[in-house]
Amino acid sequence: NAGVTQTPKFRVLKTGQSMTLLCAQDMNHEYMYWYRQDPGMGLRLIHYSVGEGTTAKGEVPDGYNVSRLKKQNFLLGLESAAPSQTSVYFCASNRNSYEQYFGPGTRLTVT
Amino acid sequence: KNEVEQSPQNLTAQEGEFITINCSYSVGISALHWLQQHPGGGIVSLFMLSSGKKKHGRLIATINIQEKHSSLHITASHPRDSAVYICAVRNSNYQLIWGAGTKLIIKP
Numbered sequence: 001n002a003g004v005t006q007t008p009k010f011r012v013l014k015t016g017q018s019m020t021l022l023c024a025q026d027m028n029h030e031y032m033y034w035y036r037q038d039p040g041m042g043l044r045l046i047h048y049s050v051g052e053g054t055t056a057k058g059e060v061p062d063g064y065n066v067s068r069l070k071k072q073n074f075l076l077g078l079e080s081a082a083p084s085q086t087s088v089y090f091c092a093s094n095r096n097s098y099e100q101y102f103g104p105g106t107r108l109t110v111t
Numbered sequence: 112k113n114e115v116e117q118s119p120q121n122l123t124a125q126e127g128e129f130i131t132i133n134c135s136y137s138v139g140i141s142a143l144h145w146l147q148q149h150p151g152g153g154i155v156s157l158f159m160l161s162s163g164k165k166k167h168g169r170l171i172a173t174i175n176i177q178e179k180h181s182s183l184h185i186t187a188s189h190p191r192d193s194a195v196y197i198c199a200v201r202n203s204n205y206q207l208i209w210g211a212g213t214k215l216i217i218k219p
Binding site for chain 1: 115144152153154155156159197199206207209210211212
């Protein structure tokens, strides 16, 4: 199994540009999550999904949209990037009430 | 006040020392997780526990539900244990609430 993979690993955007981060898992997990991690802070939940076709807001959802059209994929979109969205983004997945598996992270810089 | 507090924030120790990292939380939980994040950034789940104690190699995690407290212990610490250790609690909505992490450095 590849586990949880994220694409891309690095990206530099200019303010106002848009992009989509892709998270894929091959473990048939129901739950998927997008987090951001800023220096000196813990992970903060952006959006999550409890199953195909469903999404919900987390702690810091503003400026982001998500979609879960297929069970194995969870997409995170930035419609108009801002410097405040410079961060490392982690995707994770798990079965109900089991431990989460994390992707390697995407380092995004918005200039 | 954060819902999940870890202490210490930073810890430097010599190789071989016994390490303890503490986590206190103020919300109702269904489970508590300990995770490790290496300098390269990858995050690995170490333990998930809802009661008692778990052991894996040199790592031991304990939780006291009544006191809303958990500890992560490392025996015979080694420089490769240097990492950030994160405590996170799972609430009733199956969301994780994260502590800020404890940065551990083990010197040879």
